[in-house]
Amino acid sequence: MAQPPPPPQQSRDNAFDIVSTYNALLHADPDLTMPVAAIEALILALAHTPSTTVSETLALVSTLTARLKTHTRNPISLSAGTDLFQQYLITNLQRPSSSSDFDTIRAHLVQNGRLFVSRAKAARATIAAFGRHFIRDGTTVLTTGGSRVVGALLRSAAEAAGDSSSIRFRVIYVVFPTSPPTPSPSPSASESSANITALRRLNIPVATIPPEAIAYSLSAVTQCFVGAEGVVENGGVVSRLGTLQMAMLAKAAGKPFYVVAESHKFVRLYPLGQGDLGVEQGIVAFRTAEGGGEEEAEEGGREGEGLDGRREASDEGVADMDGAAADKAKGGAALAPPWRLEDAVDYTPPHLISGIITESGVLLPSAVSEELIKIWF
Amino acid sequence: MPSATVGQTPSLSTYLKSLKHNDIETSIELFISLLKRRQIKNSRPCAIATISLLLRVVGEARTRDAQQLIERIRAVGRRLVAAQPREMAVGNIVRRVLENVREVAERDQDAADGGSEGSTSIPSTPIRGETMRRPAFPTKFSEFSPLHGAATIPQDMHARAPLATSGDSSPAFGGTMEAALQRPPLVSSNTSYAGQGPAASSLFSILQHPQGRSPYATPPTGTQSPALKASPFKGDEGQTSASEKLDIKAEVITSIQDLQKELEEVDDEISEFAQDHIHNNEVILTHTSSQTVQRFLMKAASKKRKFTVFHAEAYPNDHLETHATIVNGGGATAEDADERWKPLTSMGITVILIPDSAVFALMSRINKVILAPHTVLANGSLIAAAGASTIAQAAKTHRVPVVVLSGVFKLSPVYPFDTDELIEYGDPGKVVPFQDGEFMDKVDVVNPVYDFVDAELIDLYITNLGGHAPSYLYRIVADHYRVEDIDLSGKAEGGAVKAG
Numbered sequence: 001m002a003q004p005p006p007p008p009q010q011s012r013d014n015a016f017d018i019v020s021t022y023n024a025l026l027h028a029d030p031d032l033t034m035p036v037a038a039i040e041a042l043i044l045a046l047a048h049t050p051s052t053t054v055s056e057t058l059a060l061v062s063t064l065t066a067r068l069k070t071h072t073r074n075p076i077s078l079s080a081g082t083d084l085f086q087q088y089l090i091t092n093l094q095r096p097s098s099s100s101d102f103d104t105i106r107a108h109l110v111q112n113g114r115l116f117v118s119r120a121k122a123a124r125a126t127i128a129a130f131g132r133h134f135i136r137d138g139t140t141v142l143t144t145g146g147s148r149v150v151g152a153l154l155r156s157a158a159e160a161a162g163d164s165s166s167i168r169f170r171v172i173y174v175v176f177p178t179s180p181p182t183p184s185p186s187p188s189a190s191e192s193s194a195n196i197t198a199l200r201r202l203n204i205p206v207a208t209i210p211p212e213a214i215a216y217s218l219s220a221v222t223q224c225f226v227g228a229e230g231v232v233e234n235g236g237v238v239s240r241l242g243t244l245q246m247a248m249l250a251k252a253a254g255k256p257f258y259v260v261a262e263s264h265k266f267v268r269l270y271p272l273g274q275g276d277l278g279v280e281q282g283i284v285a286f287r288t289a290e291g292g293g294e295e296e297a298e299e300g301g302r303e304g305e306g307l308d309g310r311r312e313a314s315d316e317g318v319a320d321m322d323g324a325a326a327d328k329a330k331g332g333a334a335l336a337p338p339w340r341l342e343d344a345v346d347y348t349p350p351h352l353i354s355g356i357i358t359e360s361g362v363l364l365p366s367a368v369s370e371e372l373i374k375i376w377f
Numbered sequence: 378m379p380s381a382t383v384g385q386t387p388s389l390s391t392y393l394k395s396l397k398h399n400d401i402e403t404s405i406e407l408f409i410s411l412l413k414r415r416q417i418k419n420s421r422p423c424a425i426a427t428i429s430l431l432l433r434v435v436g437e438a439r440t441r442d443a444q445q446l447i448e449r450i451r452a453v454g455r456r457l458v459a460a461q462p463r464e465m466a467v468g469n470i471v472r473r474v475l476e477n478v479r480e481v482a483e484r485d486q487d488a489a490d491g492g493s494e495g496s497t498s499i500p501s502t503p504i505r506g507e508t509m510r511r512p513a514f515p516t517k518f519s520e521f522s523p524l525h526g527a528a529t530i531p532q533d534m535h536a537r538a539p540l541a542t543s544g545d546s547s548p549a550f551g552g553t554m555e556a557a558l559q560r561p562p563l564v565s566s567n568t569s570y571a572g573q574g575p576a577a578s579s580l581f582s583i584l585q586h587p588q589g590r591s592p593y594a595t596p597p598t599g600t601q602s603p604a605l606k607a608s609p610f611k612g613d614e615g616q617t618s619a620s621e622k623l624d625i626k627a628e629v630i631t632s633i634q635d636l637q638k639e640l641e642e643v644d645d646e647i648s649e650f651a652q653d654h655i656h657n658n659e660v661i662l663t664h665t666s667s668q669t670v671q672r673f674l675m676k677a678a679s680k681k682r683k684f685t686v687f688h689a690e691a692y693p694n695d696h697l698e699t700h701a702t703i704v705n706g707g708g709a710t711a712e713d714a715d716e717r718w719k720p721l722t723s724m725g726i727t728v729i730l731i732p733d734s735a736v737f738a739l740m741s742r743i744n745k746v747i748l749a750p751h752t753v754l755a756n757g758s759l760i761a762a763a764g765a766s767t768i769a770q771a772a773k774t775h776r777v778p779v780v781v782l783s784g785v786f787k788l789s790p791v792y793p794f795d796t797d798e799l800i801e802y803g804d805p806g807k808v809v810p811f812q813d814g815e816f817m818d819k820v821d822v823v824n825p826v827y828d829f830v831d832a833e834l835i836d837l838y839i840t841n842l843g844g845h846a847p848s849y850l851y852r853i854v855a856d857h858y859r860v861e862d863i864d865l866s867g868k869a870e871g872g873a874v875k876a877g
Contacts, residue, residue: 366848
């Protein structure tokens with residue numbers, strides 16, 4: 001779920017503009033996921049900025065990461081990539097054996113930027129190869145969103161259908177209507193339509209339904225697949241708004257609900273609820289007839305309880321977002337909502353998820369924390 | 378058919394006897410045909426037969442090379458699993474043995490290498506670098522690999538030598554991390570899945586050195602990235618065949634014998650937990666004639682616990698054995714006569730036999746349900762005798778805890794993509810006898826032998842390692858099986874060399 005680029009910011013203190021690089025990367029390659037784009041942007045930044053010591057590099061990376069996070073509306077997915085990269089640097093650069101070879105490591109990292117990306121994309125193919133086993137003759141798959149990896153999975157099953165071992169399955173695609181104020185179709189909508197077209201071309205019957213019809217159609221469904229922006233520590237996922245709803249309905253109907261995500265989307269975050277994601281979404285915006293008094297009372301209570309650090313971070317984000325919105329407002333529509341609904345995310349708790357299909361196999365939600373521990377400790 | 382003892386129905390005991398004087402190939406064929414004809418069935422007999430056979434296979438293997446041994450075991454395992462894919466205990470045991478071989482090989486390698494920094498790497502032993510590659514998934518119910526490389530946890534029962542983990546794909550805990558990070562992605566020629574890129578199994582590997590892409594890669598000697606080859610463990614990857622002087626075979630045989638012992642003791646180990654779970658005046662429901670469950674209950678009874686057992690009879694596939702168990706205790710059948718024990722009733726326990734159909738009605742009176750599975754699957758769900766699902770569902774409705782007693786050998790790394798495939802259908806004549814010709818003509822009779830029980834219906838697994846939540850089983854799978862062994866079918870292994 002790519003987001004439109006915030007207005008390119010002139011960086012004051014540094015020649016390299018990480019934010020616009022990141023956005024440019026995301027735009028240039030529609031197959032790129034946010035964590036990988038973030039890693040790539042950081043690598044480019046490293047290449048661009050000379051640094052000679054370990055701590056200098058680490059400091060540079062962390063300032064760049066911080067800037068990137070504050071200038072992105074929803075840094076959850078992105079932070080999976082930046083965290084991974086930072087941790088990789090720390091473990092690699094601080095090894096006594098390698099510290100003498102600092103320049104070599106740097107050069108290596110920089111050289112292999114593209115390779116990382118291609119490897120991340122290869123993960124998708126691997127996942128698709130696994131996921132194919134979930135799809136059997138006569139199954140009906142419920143899916144939603146423009147997740148590229150879900151699309152790849154379904155396509156790979158459909159392509160297998162072309163072989164002698166033809167799998168006959170059907171797809172019910174939940175298509176979220178684009179909200180009126182957006183003139184251009186949202187990227188996610190166009191992506192889901194790309195997926196739908198591709199599947200139909202492969203002779204797979206696809207039905208599109210609005211989100212209101214999920215419960216209605218669920219009786220016909222065998223299993224659900226969704227993508228994710230981030231997979232959090234407890235095995236839950238942060239994903240496009242509406243995923244939680246689908247997961248709850250699937251649970252109620254007793255249908256398996258699988259999340260398809262590359263493991264570089266695992267993020268170190270432990271949300272306790274919807275208000276705990278560290279991003280201000282303004283989905284529940286209370287108003288009275290007087291207007292004007294738009295109260296962002298939404299998650300006020302819960303926010304207050306949050307840790308100070310997180311509080312601060314999210315506040316910064318909001319402040320910045322407002323700035324971005326104001327910039328946009330200059331162009332015309334004075335009352336443009338700071339968020340489009342398509343960009344909003346929700347958190348699906350692990351008990352609603354049957355399994356997480358990653359390139360390293362099908363994980364139970366409870367296995368996610370261990371994968372994260374492996375990186376961090 | 379080389380049947381060893383004439384005039385006796387072939388069974389586990391006759392097979393074990395025949396194993397002593399038949400040659401290997403005959404024994405393998407005999408076991409395959411016994412499996413196919415269901416003359417050896419159920420998890421435990423299958424496991425015992427498999428381990429005994431593998432012990433012979435290893436004993437007769439004329440090689441000291443771990444890789445050849447692995448290939449030989451895999452080749453045999455492949456045939457056995459193909460003979461009866463639903464007896465997953467066979468595959469589990471094969472994988473356990475393979476794991477043992479690999480572990481022994483790694484240990485030897487570490488010992489042999491010492492601190493040698495030699496960078497000559499012969500891609501002959503894949504043990505170290507191998508975990509980073511995934512097996513392909515060609516089988517019908519494809520495989521589950523929960524966590525790569527099974528990094529050790531401190532209390533891990535089967536803790537490997539610390540060095541052993543370092544080579545795994547997991548940047549393991551503590552000091553092993555750096556080794557894991559810079560593991561040169563070495564790929565053996567023997568088991569490489571050519572053409573299949575070594576998929577990243579850890580998050581870090583996405584950032585790893587490009588050399589990892591090419592199979593047959595040797596660690597870059599000073600060319601691309603000195604930093605990446607600085608690992609002191611690198612030498613491990615390569616040279617073994619030269620320094621491998623320790624007798625791998627003997628060690629493997631010892632480890633197989635340990636495994637045999639584990640199989641013998643599994644019930645006792647599980648029953649050690651009985652006192653924690655069965656209390657005075659409880660009402661227990663169980664199902665089928667399971668030796669494990671009987672031993673468990675006996676243990677509780679022997680500790681002066683007074684409880685009541687409702688025993689669902691598991692008609693039509695297992696009711697005769699169930700009745701025999703209740704009346705005579707275990708070991709009533711001739712084949713394991715050496716291992717009989719008293720019935721529960723002799724210890725003053727009230728046992729009430731009920732038909733399966735009465736389960737729901739009685740469930741409100743039950744305090745605890747104890748089940749014995751046929752196979753436990755990697756996601757915490759299980760396959761058990763038909764009727765188990767009914768019991769588990771009824772228990773769920775009445776909020777009665779369901780406890781499953783299962784040896785680790787029943788724990789399979791298979792992920793249930795399609796549960797229907799795992800269910801076996803038995804003799805319909807047990808439901809409606811064939812004499813009832815008119816009935817048989819007009820009506821289709823099916824007799825499913827097994828049931829699939831979902832993980833969420835189960836509250837606790839008790840294995841010989843202790844009690845585990847269903848969501849934790851993936852961890853035990855990771856500790857006991859190697860990722861590269863999960864898929865035994867070997868379809869993707871173009872270069873697989875059959876040593877045998």
